[in-house]
Amino acid sequence: MGNSPYALPAVVIVSLVTVAIGAYGVRLARTTGDFLVASRSVSPRWNAAAIGGEYLSAASFLGVAGLVMKYGVDMLWYPVGFAAGYLALQLFVAAPLRRSGAFTLPDFTEARLGSRALRRLAAAFVVFIGWLYLVPQLQGAGLTLGTVIGAPYWVGAVVVGAVVTVNVASGGMRSITFVQAFQYWLKLTAISFPVAFLLLAWQHDGRPELSPPDRPAFAAQTTVEIDTAVRATVVEPTVVTIAGTLDGVARDGQETLTAGTHEFGAGTRVTLPAGAAVPHVEGPAPPDGLRWLRPGSGDGQHELFGVYSLILATFLGTMGLPHVLVRFYTNPDGRAARRTTLVVLALLGAFYLFPTVYGALGRVYAPELLMTGRTDAVVLVLPGAAIGGVTGQVLAGLVAAGAFAAFLSTSSGLLVSVAGVLSTDVLGRGSMRAVRDFRIAALVAGLVPLFLALQVNGLDVSQVVGLAFAVAASSFCPLLVLGIWWRGLTWAGAAAGLVVGGGSAAAAVLVAVLGPPLEGWAAALVAQPAAWTVPLAFAVMIGVSLATRNRVPADVGRTMLRLHAPDSLLLRGRSPM
């Protein structure tokens, strides 16, 4: 579907430019400070573009358009959740965290609570969350490359894994900042530029109704190829030509599809006449993994629970994502940290307008995706379907490049933060070998998730990303919020909260990924754990801290002063490292 001769060169160019910009950054990266936080000298504008670059993962670039196509524009609540997560980060932690003078989350933990053991625990969570987020990025790259150029699954995962590992290992944070800023603008261009053409094509076709009152229909005779077996609901009896399996029986020739649900086997080709109503997939069978996102889509209360749980996870989890946080350490001061957030929110808001257009026009020009359930591919497919010709193919190449940039930039950010923690907390042999340690750590940090991604094919990409948010919201969110705003936090309380809250969320992840399929409430509680694990983490942290009141660090007053007084005070009696 949507094969464009320009997609392969576009992906190759993006990868090469990424390596080239990274190599340019290498010349600037000399000290550990450069590697970990780009020596804290990144201006808000660069930093914000880099944050936008790394935050807009494939879930944003591809997933949002697919959701809008399937469920309508009220699905915008999902990207709003991402932006809202940034707002929470801005209001609660951005400036104080920057002032703490720490390089990484474990640094902050140790500086605030003075416990080496707690530091190790925080480091373990950074690595877990980082890898949990990295695996679906690599998987997504494999699937995307499969869609646009028909490459085997492992190719995309290996290419992204290799490019990112080499870049991070050679240039660290300094070069990654340039790379990611470039990738934000590439993604924005890749998604916005074709929109002008798409709208022109739509205008030229006499502005066909985006939401016809009855149902979406095929404008012309359409042949649909089913890659993965799918159950689809046929709205009205339709005469089709089919080659493959229908409802478990091999068919070849003309058939009348009765209204109702039918099962189409993998590899089946169905040709539907012009004017036929588009059959739509029945959830929640894969590959329709996104049904869980829609408010009130199901019959049970637990479905709505899943939505609220996901909202909580994105709102509170953003501040606990290591790759997002590490960017705030790179601001020169707290004021710059605030301005960075402001620019990020503007950049994110501007970006999310465009997937909405793809989703809406997808219903007109690529309705077969509703039948195959591959609505995630609408951004990749639409330019070719709506515009066609060489222009359509060039634009298809452009969006493929943008999608690839999304995988590369998100993975880079994750890798930097995981490698930063691995090198200081696991290898940690002192500043003499710090740069070499960072490189070794980057290699390990990149190879492990690549190995995992090659093992587990078929995980639902968006759901795993949601789980990473949930773990972050149940571990670092309470640690940061209480650590910054409550004097009474003790290391024992923090440790207990991390183990119980973060641990439950992590356990839910393992059950969701490796465990047996669950039904009803059990499935909802495991698939979207944030609604119970976040309150649990806060409660345990506060409760145990109150019980161990005598262990409140002696220098808590000074630490608080440093976190909350503006940088002009610069109370750095003691370096955290």
Next chain:
Amino acid sequence: MTTDAQPETARVAASPERYSAMAASPEFDGLRRSLRSFVFPMTVAFLAWYLLYVLLSAYARGFMGTKVLGNINVAFVFGILQFVSTFVIAWMYSRYADAKIDPVADRLRAELEAEAA
């Protein structure tokens, strides 16, 4: 291993006791309180506004589907407004911090420096 701002550290050379006293002072408490009095109500307001959107998407799909202009419906306008409100709150916070938080902190700093000198 901090790599920046070493000279500034030397400039404010007050004793640890001074920090503790400052952290316990009413001015510093006031600083934190004025920050909290902005952050917490704003968070509650934003979450309520956001939940309203989600609830309408779930339970008032007819209303959300009402066309406002051409192909633009209420859900779309609502979604855009969510982004706008997020940005506006962040902008208000930035202004609030510049106007109300930083000056107080600067004064605290001046006091510390005066005592250290």
